[in-house]
Amino acid sequence: QMQLVQSGPEVKKPGTSVKVSCKASGFTFTSSAMQWVRQARGQRLEWIGWIVVGSGNTNYAQKFQERVTITRDMSTSTAYMELSSLRSEDTAVYYCAAETTSRDGYNCWGQGTLVTVSS
Amino acid sequence: EIVLTQSPGTLSLSPGERATLSCRASQSVSSSYLAWYQQKPGQAPRLLIYGASSRATGIPDRFSGSGSGTDFTLTISRLEPEDFAVYYCQQYGSSPETFGQGTKVEIK
Numbered sequence: 001q002m003q004l005v006q007s008g009p010e011v012k013k014p015g016t017s018v019k020v021s022c023k024a025s026g027f028t029f030t031s032s033a034m035q036w037v038r039q040a041r042g043q044r045l046e047w048i049g050w051i052v053v054g055s056g057n058t059n060y061a062q063k064f065q066e067r068v069t070i071t072r073d074m075s076t077s078t079a080y081m082e083l084s085s086l087r088s089e090d091t092a093v094y095y096c097a098a099e100t101t102s103r104d105g106y107n108c109w110g111q112g113t114l115v116t117v118s119s
Numbered sequence: 120e121i122v123l124t125q126s127p128g129t130l131s132l133s134p135g136e137r138a139t140l141s142c143r144a145s146q147s148v149s150s151s152y153l154a155w156y157q158q159k160p161g162q163a164p165r166l167l168i169y170g171a172s173s174r175a176t177g178i179p180d181r182f183s184g185s186g187s188g189t190d191f192t193l194t195i196s197r198l199e200p201e202d203f204a205v206y207y208c209q210q211y212g213s214s215p216e217t218f219g220q221g222t223k224v225e226i227k
Binding site: 035037044045046047050059061062063095097103104105106107109110111112 | 150152154156158163165166168169170173175176211214215216217218220221
């Protein structure tokens with residue numbers, strides 16, 4: 001079955017970076033698009049950006065443009081989201097989600113990774 | 120940026136009742152690229168509807184989506200106990216791919 005497994009929780013100091021991984025299985029990774037979304041406690045979902053796995057093309061929300069990098073490793077079917085210059089407001093659960101058929105919505109989600117930014 | 124506004128914020132209903140959730144966009148959503156997700160506490164969102172009206176694989180037919188342009192609706196024909204959750208709409212037709220603020224469907 002389709003599955004995305006994310007890396008474990010992280011605790012980071014302000015000003016540092018975090019890199020979250022998302023390993024795919026059960027679908028053709030190279031034909032998919034992956035989005036990253038975050039959710040602070042009790043808040044709405046917030047879109048960070050996406051990558052078209054096959055081409056490597058990326059698109060980021062302007063809010064994160066200067067601080068985020070989304071990449072993929074096709075040899076291991078893994079996507080990554082790196083966020084730099086962390087601040088306390090970045091404390092949230094970060095999700096990856098795959099669109100396994102073009103334009104048919106993000107139908108496979110990771111379990112989420114809690115990133116805590118605290119001094 | 121397309122702003123999505125969901126209403127109501129909270130819907131208090133009993134099992135067996137019909138739920139109607141609204142998602143209004145500040146601009147027309149390209150090609151009806153509008154999705155609905157269900158999220159339960161401590162869980163990741165689950166795709167229910169894509170393309171405004173197509174049910175995702177494995178989603179029961181009591182869930183239906185409709186609408187186009189700027190006005191979209193998710194209808195749950197008869198609420199089951201497992202349907203009490205938060206529902207989000209997302210437009211994925213233009214960047215940034217924004218989410219609504221969510222509608223909580225709670226047991227009355």
